[in-house]
Structure formats: structure tokens, C-alpha cells
Amino acid sequence: MKVPVSLTVNGERVAAEIEPRTHLGDFLRDHLRLTATHLGCEHGVCGACTVLVNGEPVRACITLAVSIDGAEVKTLEGLQGEALMETLKAAFHEKHGLQCGFCTPGMLISAWDLLKRRRDLDERAVRVAMSGNLCRCTGYQGIVRSIMAAAEKVGAAAPSTIKEPLR
């Protein structure tokens, strides 16, 4: 049995007939060939599959595509050129925030969401906020340094006024 689903992915309307069990990660990767979203566990722990759904980070592997019918989805591909994301990427390059690169798209999206909400971050706060993303290569040090460097950069340009508690 297949059911219809329509989503806006990276600004484009897509409609498809899919099996209801298709998770968003597979839908993005197999149906739309958007392979920046990686699958590291498919049980909702590692964070490699993190994408934005209606502006909020979600784990694509435990989100059924049909369950978010009509939603707006953004993947790393769709954030290409976006100012904060470019700042983050530059920081990950400068501070060696990646090794094999497999966790990196999920890290970037979680970090993007974090910096959208908060910029007054110390090392501990970054670690706590990023604890939903696993990396096996870096030991997190490069990632934490990258995010702090990006926070400093955007913070200096436009001090954040939103001070939400860490989610």
C-alpha cells in the first residue's frame, strides 16, 4: 500500500506516493537523492540524520515522512549559502571540527539551531546542547571549538537577544 505525501524540501514542493513506513531519512536520500543527510543508527540516538522540519531540528530516521505531510523540510543542501551556516562551516574548517565527515551534516544542523537560539555559550553549554549528536572521530574537541568560534563571530556581528534556556 502506498500513500501520498507532499512536503516542501529545501524550498521546492515535492509530492510522492510512498509506503507509510518510509522514514524521512530514506525519503530524502532514496527518493530525492539528497544524501547529505546521513543515517548512523536509524534508531534515533546518533543525530547524524538531523534535519529541520518547520524550522526545528528533528531526527529524520524516526520521523515517518507521511506523519509530517505538508511540512517544510530543510537539509544541509538547502542551507547552502545561508549566512549562519556558512559561518559555521568556515569555523568547522578553521578549528578542525570534522575528521571522516560522516557526523558533520547532523552536527552542523544542530549547531545552526543552537546558534539561532543562543550565543552566550561557554564550553560546557555547547557540550550539553550538542549531546544529541555523536561523533566517533573527533572526541568533540574540534566540534566544540568550532561552534564557540562561530558563536563568537556571529555574536560580535549581531548580539543575540534571545536567551532561551537550553532545550
Added chain:
Amino acid sequence: MGIGAPVRRVEDRRFLEGKGQYLADLDIPGTVDLAFLRSPVAHARLKGVEIPEQYRGQVFLARDIDFVKPIVAVGKAPGFKYSEYPPLARDKLRFVGEMVAMCIARGRAAAEDIAQACVLDFEELPAVWDMEVALRDGAPLVHDDWTDNRFVTTEIKAGDLEAVKAAAAVRVEKSLRMGRHVGVSMETRGVLAHYDNRLGELVVWSSTQFPHVIRTVLAQSLGISESALRVVAPDVGGGFGPKNNFQPEELAVAALAMKIGRPVRWIEDRREHFIASPHAREHRYKLVAYADKAGRILGIEAEVMVDAGAYSVWPWTAAMEAGMAAGIMTGPYDIPVYHGRAITVCTNKAPLGPYRGVGRTGACFAIETLIDAVARAVGRDPQEVRIANMVQPSAMPYRSVTGKLYDSGDYPECARRAIAAIEPEKVRARQQRGEPDGRLIGFGVASYTEQSAHGTAEWVARGLPVVFGYEPALARFTPDGKLILFVGIQNHGQGLETTLAQVAHQELGLPVSDVIVRHGDSSTSPYGMGTFASRSMTMAGGAVSRACATLAEKMKRIGAHLLQAPPGEVRLADGKVWFGEQSVGFAEIAEAAYLHPERLPTGEEPALEANAVYEPGRSTGAFSYATHACTVAVDPGTGVVEVLDYVVCHDCGTIVNPMIVEAQVVGGVAQGLGTALYEEIPYDENGQPLASTFLDYRIPGPTEVPDVRVLHMETPSPHTRFGIKGMGEGGAIAPPAAVVNAINDALRPLGAEINVTPVTPERVLEAIAAAGAAR
């Protein structure tokens, strides 16, 4: 930009843009997905597989690929028992997760549906679920034609132990256990195989650390020529050892693609990775140290027992882990007498393979906790005893009691620096004061020496089917003056696309951005051994240096000719050949070499490329070393351990890129903390693995790893080009030892002691309770 510069990585861009291409990202038209039907039981006779009528033609058993040879990895040690690892089980099931059938469909989910619809018919046998169980008299046999469940036992006997026993003032015993765990690359394993009809070759894409070697063994196993087989490792999302074996999945998928003539891919899911990828560690130690009354160690007796699981992995064999642990046991210490025994046990578990640190993590855990115990026995500070027992710099090069040749370094100084950085007086003061939250503070240290980049002599001594003696490089200029390096290693996070370009810069003076490194494809690169054993920078770096040095001479000759200068008076810099203030660019030289041979000096061959093969000057290895020191807080109420501070002082010889070296160390430490505190796959008495998701198997997350401080020392190796020593694994060697020493320091007031990893909260509480009961 050359050797020693913290050059930012050239490979970052594609990953940051989400354009890395990992195995699951490949898009080969017509690919079908494969799901393995795997054994649900640890030990059974396989009677048959019932395939539902509608799925005939989509399910394949061992008999469908009976043209393949089983994987055989038998070590040269006397008595090593022969076994065959078939890609699909034939008549016996030997571990939970062993492959029985291949099910194919459009989409993985549909393939899994088929696997689930098949019914396995088997007769269960008692499971050999633990080493002790395996070695009991009358234990069921994992391999029916064996006499017992041992792969092999080897012994090292160096020096007069009886004399040492007689002379020793103290005798200290220790029993230790290290849990079984798994590598957990964030990208799991995977294989895609298809037939290239135009070239008449089978193309096998695999998430592997050594594509060329896989081509060799795969061709042998499939019964085809290597010339009709291409193996490609695309971007690989972490390896750490488990991707450095010949995987039965590689063989099964390739065989099926050959048989059905369609592209087939298998992407390992996380559960398969936990239960069926090559496992790591699981050591048990019985140790005795004999020392004088100052704590100077006179001799050691060690028994290492390793649970190698059901099969012997190729090419390492089942005995690698125990053999290496026993062989490097004395570590950085000058211990004159050593008797070691390495027992490799066969059980109904997934086969054990190499994992970052291989053997040495266990050996370090053993010797370093033993040193602390000796210090306590003689009433001295463990750090003083540690340093007093070390090989002194004046003794370098030093031949260890197990015959290893330590090439260079200052072990005591390294230890002093690491210890000083953690400020032990402050830790002791804090310990005395006590914590407001009641936690106990402890301080621990561990040192190791790590054989790296070992070549022919070492691998011949180990008696493996392949001798990993060298690395090649082909350096080729394009006609517009850019350089492409074709190498046999495989870069999966180590930054080799950058560091090898730095080596080229060192020889040729061209910008790193003008250098491209190609690797991972058996059809484009010269035959090489791959990336493991902390070898790539030393080995491939040496080869790139040689090839580029040859090219540099040629560039100078052509450049001098074009500048009408004497060849001996030109130099290379900034991508140009210079004679005083005049220069000619590499593009112009390359253009002459390829497109205008008439512009070349008489007798100069056209084209601009050079091949080189590199072997280190001595193939016994360059020894990196380090001391790790850490402070922990142990909560005696909950058993939870927190690592408060972690320092590494290390020496990997000449550093090519300090940014990358630091990050490799930190990444290794994070994995070592996993071994020390969190990671384990226990098995129950039915041989069922009790951890198969990230919920019951924890790897360190951002809040579990402290901000590690890394101090560098640089003692160049006399045996290698530039004096480079390997360092990829080192970070993962010392953490279990350092952390357990710190925990035991913290627990001392309670009289409790930990002798097992991972140190879970339950184990801390058990140790405290046991100490309480004993009082």
C-alpha cells in the same frame, strides 16, 4: 605549508557541503538491496532454510554461491588450529549474527521482509558463551573437528624467572578483565558490487581501509583474476580497525553480483554492526610482578587470555590480539625478565578483529595498573616508581625483553611533563579537603610505547598471510602544472589528503592547493596496503617524498634549461623554478614536458611523473610513546565516574601537521574513555549479545569527554623519512589504564579496587560493597 605547519584540511570542503560520497550514497542504476538472514542463536546445527514460494529467486543460500572459497586465516605459530569461515553458514551456526541467507529486493525494507518470512530449521547446541566455559573439560566444541576450544597458545620466555623469584623483595599479583566491545564507526560497513560489462570486470565498492589487499583476497576467494576485479573504497565514515578485515559480507555480496549479474548492495544497519562486525578487546590477565623493595621491577609473569569469537579473521588471524598484548607487555619499562603466555580462545561470539590500539590497550591496562600496585606494595608514590622503571633516554635504541627495538625518545621526561601539567599537588590538596558533594577525587597515570609503521621484519615475524612492508606513490604533474598524487593508503578521517600534499610541498615548493591526492581505488592507484597500524603518514609520506624528490630534480633541470641557467644553481619555491630573480612557473615547465618536448634539454625524457616505493630504513617499527594523566571524581553513592581533567604528553617524532596530530590524539582518547567507562557487549549464557543499540551500548558523547590537553614532544625516528612516527592509534591505548588508576586512587580510602573495564556505576558500587564486606 610544509612539514610542521597546521595546514587546514583540503578534504573538508566536500564534507562540509554534504558532498562526501559514502557507500550508501552511491547511485548505480538497477541496484537491488540485500538483507542478510542472520543466525538468531549462538550455536546450532543448521538443518535447512524454508523459503516462502513467492520469494524463490530472491533468497540465496550457501549452495547458491558454492564457487567461492571460505575465508581461511591460519597463523604460523605451532599448533594453530585450522578453521574455515564460510561467507554463508553451511551446516553449523556459530554465533548470533552469522549469515545464513541473502535476501534481495528493491529497497532494504522489502529485503528485510523477505528475510523475516524465511524460516530457519536448526537444532540448538549448548552455547560456548565465555572463555571459562570454553576451556572447561568436556565443553561443547565450536569447531567439531578440534580437540578443544583454543585457536592457539603461544609463549615467550625471556630471562631467568627463578632467579628473579628468589631475589625479589615483593611479589604482586593482579587479575584483570577488559570487556568485549565494538568499533562503532559512525558510518557502518557496506558493500556494493556490480558488473562492468564494457571492461568485463567486477566492481566491488566497499567501506574498507585497504581496497588493494581486498582485491587480492577477493579475487582468490571468487576464483577470478585480479585483472578482472576493481575494488573501490569511496569516502569512508570512520574505520578504526573493524573495516580492516576481509569481511564475509564482501565475499557474499560480490559472489551474488557475479551470479545474478545485477548490482547488489548491502548497507550494514547498526544492530548488525553491534552483533556481527568484528569485535574488539575482551582480555583477561593474570599477572605477577617481582620487584625489589624500592619498587624496581625485576621480572614479570603474564598470562593473557583473549576471546576471539567463532572464527579467525583474515589477514590478522584470531591470535593477533593476545599475541600483541603479550608481546608488548613490558611497554616503556626496562624489565629484564619476562615470561608471557597468550591464549586465544574460540567461543560462540562474533569474531574478534583489530580495533584502534590492538592488543596494546590491554597490555597498557595490565602493566600500568600493575605498576601502581607495586608502588603501593612498597609504599612509594606510583609516579616515582613508574619513572624509575622506565627505559632511560641514554639506553636508546633499546631492545626490549620481548625483542622489540625502541628507536628513540625520552620516556621519563614525557611522563614528568604529563604529570606536571595535571598539577598533582593541587589534586592532592583537593583530595584532602574533600568535595562538598561527597565525591571522591583520584589521580591516575599511564604510559605506553607504540610500535608504528612496522614493515617487513615485523610482519614476517608475526607469520601473517600478507607482509605489509611498504607503500607506493605515483606523483604526476598535469600539463597545466598541478600535481596529482596516487597512493595506496585509504584516507578516512586522518587528513591524509592534506598531509601528503604537505610532503609534496616540502619537496617541490608548490602550494598545497595545487596538489590533489587520489586514493582508495585499485584501478587508479599503485598497489598499496592501506591505512591501519598507524602507518600511512610514515609509509605513504616516505613514498610521496621520494617520488616528489625525483620530480624536483627533473623540474630543476627543465627549469634551468628554460631559464638558461646552470642546473645546479636553481631552486624551487612557490610553484616556480628560480634562478636569482628570474623564474619559470611549473605550468610552463609541465607544458614543455608534455606538449613541447622540443623545449626540453637534450636527452631529457618527456612527461612529468615519478613512481616510488618506500620502506623505512629499519622495518622493526618507529616507536611513538606517551604518558596520559587524568583526574576523576567518583560518586560513592551512585558509582558514577566523571573525568575532570585529562592530559596527554606524547612524542610521535616529527609532526607533519600539529592540528591534525592533536585531533587524532583527542579522538583516540575519547574512544579509550569508551573502553574505560562505557562500552561493552556482554553475552548471556545462551550466547545472546545483550547490547545491540546505542541505548544499551553507550559511546562517549560531548559531555563525557573532557577538553583534553595535548602536549607535544618531537624526537625524530632515525629510521623514517623526516623522522615521522605513526600516531593514529595511540590516543586509544592509555585511557583505560589511566582512568582505572585514577579511580583506584579515589577509592583507596574505602579500601575498594577496580580491576575491570568498562568501569560502570554498578561495578564501582560492587567494588565498594565488596570492600565493605571484607572489613
